[in-house]
Amino acid sequence: MAxxxxxxxxxxxxxxxxxxxxxxYLERRNYPPGVHGPKSRRKVTDYGLGLIEKxxxxxxxxxxxxxxxxxxxxxxxxxxxxxEQMLQILETRxxxxxxxxxxxxxxxxxxxxxxxxxxxxxxxxxxxxxxxxKVNDSVQVKNTTVSRxxxxxxxxxxxxxxxxxxxxxxxEDFKGVVMRIPTREEINPIANEQAVVEFYSR
Numbered sequence: 001m002a003x004x005x006x007x008x009x010x011x012x013x014x015x016x017x018x019x020x021x022x023x024x025y026l027e028r029r030n031y032p033p034g035v036h037g038p039k040s041r042r043k044v045t046d047y048g049l050g051l052i053e054k055x056x057x058x059x060x061x062x063x064x065x066x067x068x069x070x071x072x073x074x075x076x077x078x079x080x081x082x083x084e085q086m087l088q089i090l091e092t093r094x095x096x097x098x099x100x101x102x103x104x105x106x107x108x109x110x111x112x113x114x115x116x117x118x119x120x121x122x123x124x125x126x127x128x129x130x131x132x133x134k135v136n137d138s139v140q141v142k143n144t145t146v147s148r149x150x151x152x153x154x155x156x157x158x159x160x161x162x163x164x165x166x167x168x169x170x171x172e173d174f175k176g177v178v179m180r181i182p183t184r185e186e187i188n189p190i191a192n193e194q195a196v197v198e199f200y201s202r
Contacts, residue, residue, distance in 0.1 A: 050199030056191035061090050062107045067130070072200050083193035084184045091182050094121065095129035097139055101169050101176040102158030103151045118147040133178050141174035148174060 044052070058068045075086035090096065095111040098119060104110035111129040113119060119126060120140045121133070133139070141151040151174050163169045166182040184193075 047199070047202075050195045050202075053191040053193075053195040054199050057090070057189070057193070057196060060107075060190055061093070061096065062111060063090075069200070072196070083197045086196070087184060087187050087189055087193055088181055089132065091187050092133045092178065093129065094119065094126060094131040094133055094139070097133055097167065097176065097178065100161075100164055100167055101139065102155045102161060102163065103141055103174070103176075105154050105157050109154070113150065118142050118144075118150065135178055135180055137178045139176045139178075 054068070058065065061068075063071070071086055071089050072082075075082050075089055078085045095107060095114050098104055098113060099107045099110040103119070104113050114129045114131075115127055117125055117127050118141060120142055121131065122138055123140070125142070141147050155171060163176075164182065164186060166178070166180050166186060167176055168179055169176045
């Protein structure tokens with residue numbers, strides 16, 4: 001399973017955002033990493049701005065460059081605004097939905113939960129984190145002691161995170177349903193997706 005395994009705090013400090021979940025280091029050091037971090041004032045070009053926005057989204061959803069490029073190309077073939085289509089593809093990935101439902105406390109943990117076979121989609125085992133969910137698809141934790149214990153622990157930790165309106169959650173059955181495809185306003189992206197589209201369309 002291809003995934004980013006490098007330093008996480010450094011990436012979060014570079015963008016000034018908690019890319020991999022909450023971190024105390026952003027409060028202590030609110031400047032970029034490296035020896036020149038505190039005094040760095042380099043002018044950012046249009047290309048550099050597009051690259052930064054692309055990297056934000058890529059790290060946020062935990063994708064490698066080749067995977068992220070594939071998302072852009074898939075969005076390009078769809079009807080509608082390419083940037084919004086790209087965000088919708090990212091949001092409706094199985095690992096992201098598992099995270100939003102609270103079955104995992106991070107997207108990386110959600111990816112592992114799916115890959116290890118703890119999740120079922122429409123009563124069928126699915127172990128592909130990038131699996132594209134559709135409207136009315138159900139996502140449920142496998143009915144085994146180990147799977148349910150993991151999910152219970154994570155649901156307790158996720159009480160401070162609200163489940164998005166486009167998803168419904170039944171905690172008793174460890175089951176969620178995709179009610180509809182989210183809009184851009186509901187996704188509230190951490191990056192400018194239009195800059196990402198312009199970056200790839202050069």
